Amino acid sequence: MLLAELADQLVDAQNATRRQDYRCPACHEPVRLHRGRQVIPYFAHLPRNPCVIQGEGETTEHLTGKRQLADFFADWGPTELEHVLPTIQQRADVWVARTSQPVAVEFQCSPLALDGVSERTAGYHQVGCYPFWLLGNRYARQRLNWALIERFMGWLPHWELCLLFWDVRRHRLRVTHHLYQDAAGHFGGQMTVVANLATLMAGPAQVDPYPRISLNRVRYHWAQELARATPNLRRIQEFLYLRGHHLLGFPTAFGTTGSTPPVLGRGLLLWRIVFGTALFGLTGPVTPARLAPLAQDCFDLVNGHQRTVRVSFPHLIEHLQAQLVAELVQQGYLSVVPGGWRIVHRPRWRSAQLLA
Ligand SMILES: [Zn+2]
Structure with missing residues (x-):
């Protein structure tokens, strides 16, 4: 800690001299001043006497970053390093007393389990402040992945779904924004370096369109995965096989090159294939009450999620379902009848022989 x-x-x-009677501002136990050639000066608890408030082990990156971030956020209001919140037993790396709503800046450099992120986020909400997670170098080096998105993705005006990275060496903020998942399930986003708070408030200078994928390429990758018998596609292929189909022969009517929020697990295309299959497997009336649980089961089958720690997508499945059903009506596979839909004819699958 710095204070x-x-x-x-x-x-x-940085202004302290060596003496024995420094105490921790959170738990009031004795702490020692550390200063050396490698690290900037900091205080630490005695090893046999750790703090009641969990914090990260102090690295140069974390110590330096906290000071830089206190600077960066200063235009929003008075900032305070290592602000202790006794009611929730938490210590914000930087506290910004913004008039509209206080902001707790967390500069996360070390690994942190999902539960840890959830608890700290919930604590900040409990005291009515907005948690701002900025990620350090170990996170910035990673490719976009679900663990990162699930823990730290937030939503900001103009940037939409985003992750924020603080680069201590360059003293700057990098935003990975407009996070999405393509139909095949790959995560993507646009990267913008942000020089100051005014730019962060203004949003990116330009927003790129989401890239379109090639369905032939997706089929080719699935064929490789199926040939290698990786566990990824096993449950999906089993689901289809039991209904007399082979994944690679999926009907054009279920195809899509669209993108979704990055919570779809194995991606929109697989969800549409399994849900479409389940829908056309129904006998009798096709009603919203019958479709909703099917859509949910298929969402689970492709490992979809309706929330991350900080963002939830309560109507996502409904929306995806409505979109596919509307397309199927438009293409003449379904017709609208009172209370639901009627199956007019079933989309054709390509046969497994032709695919081989
Ligand atoms: Zn303490």
């Missing part, structure tokens, strides 16, 4: 208590005053490690 310690000394006779009811807060002392910054």
Whole structure:
């Protein structure tokens, strides 16, 4: 930590001299000043006497970043390093006393389990502040992946679904924004470097369209995965096989090159294939009440999620279902009847022999 208590005053490690009576501002136990050639000065608990408030082990990146972020956010209001919130037993790396709503900046450099992110986020909501997670270098080096998105993805005006990275070395913010998943399930986003808070408020100078994928290429990759018998597609292929189909022969009517929020697991295309298959497997009336649980089961089958720690998508499945059903009506596979739909004819699958 950068601050310690000394006779009811807060002392910054960079101005501190060596003495024995520094105490932790959170738990009031003794802390020691550390200063060396490699690390910037900081205070730490004695090893046998750790703090009641969990914090990350202090690295140069974390210590330096906290000071830089206190600077970066200063235009929003008075900032305070290592602000202790006793009611929730948390310590915000930087606290910004913004008039509209206080902001807790978390500069996350070390690994943090999903539960840890959830608890800290819930704590901040409990005290009515907005948690702003900025990720350090170990996260910035990763390719976009579900663990990162599930823990840290937020939503900001103009940037939409996004992850924020703080680069201590270059002293700047990088936003990966307009996060999406293509129909085949690959994560994507656009990267913009943000020099200051005004730019963060204004949003990106330009927004690129989501790239379109090639369905032939997706089929080719699935064929490879099926040939290698990777567990990824096994449950899906089993589901289809039991209904007399082979994944690679999926009907054109279920195809899509659209994108979704990055919570669709194995992607929109697989969801449409299994849901479409389930729908045309129905006998009797096709009603909203019968479709909703099918859509949900198929969503689970492709490992979809309706929420991350910080963002939820309560109507996502309904929306995807409505979209596919509307397309199927338009293409003449379904017709609208009172109380639901009627199957007019079933989309054709390509046969497995032709695919081989
Ligand atoms: Zn302490």
